[in-house]
Amino acid sequence: MLIFQILRLFRSPKLGLELLAHLGLAMPVATVQISRLTGTNAAIAACSVSSGSIHAGTQDANTSPSRIPVPTSGSNYSFWVSLQLYCTASPDNALNNIRFYTDGGNSLGTGITGLISVASGYASAVGTAGSSGSLLNVTNHPGLTGPASNLFLYTSGCQLTLAGSLGPTTGSFGNRAVLQLSVDTTASAGNSGAETLTFTWDES
């Protein structure tokens, strides 16, 4: 009887503002991963990524990097990389307010710049493998919502908004962040520096 009374004390909703600990099931938060989209437009494949390379491989899958040649004139480009959020365990209500930014500093190395645009639809990266991807623009990528801009313009004080949300379900959500590297004649051979990319989103 005593144990029963104690349990009633903890669970009674009429206690209101008492400072007793509330016993109940801990509610897990939604689980979200960052997906890298590859494949043909009709068969998009997504893999969860926590790191990766941007290179000149066909459709730019995150495997077997194909180096971007340093050009003798003009610029060579990576195949663009499409990143999107994917929810594997649903929120109670929704996920929204998606944002993306960098640290604002280009650590890629001399002669290497980053481009970014937002896409409402997916388009597989195109170009010549081992040579250069096609420039990220609205002509080559029909899903872009606007022209590409300098990746490092987007910082914690000037975040890139990715429109879209997800209700109490699982799946991909939000516009895609599409990134590309540009290599000019002043670049040096070898691996570029690494960059830290940040995604944020709100859950309720």
Next chain:
Amino acid sequence: MITWIAHYQDGTSIAQADGFTYKDIRRDELRAFDLWRNGTLALRIDFRDDGLPPKRLIWRIRHRWQNNGSQLEIHLAGWQRTINGCNVQTIAYVFDDGPILLGGQFVEQDFMYNIQPFEFEKDLV
């Protein structure tokens, strides 16, 4: 693990740990809104009538993911009210490991920025 409890003016309460969702909260009947961390009260927001326009609840979990392996979850809990046509809000940013930062509309940290209201939060202006 941080969870919330919403206390109503009639003395009843609902808790996230009991399966209630943020959308279930009767926003215009709030007396207080709690955040509990591992069985201990971390934050309590008073929603009782103070003679000014009513406070409207704001709550979110803000996630930050970085490709260097860093992940962060911050609970946002606070209120918004309109006074003489001016939007006034106060948000507490509550971290799992203890710290609580109090912010407003001003961007002082990279995680301090406005929410996007949902349809059931149409009382937020």
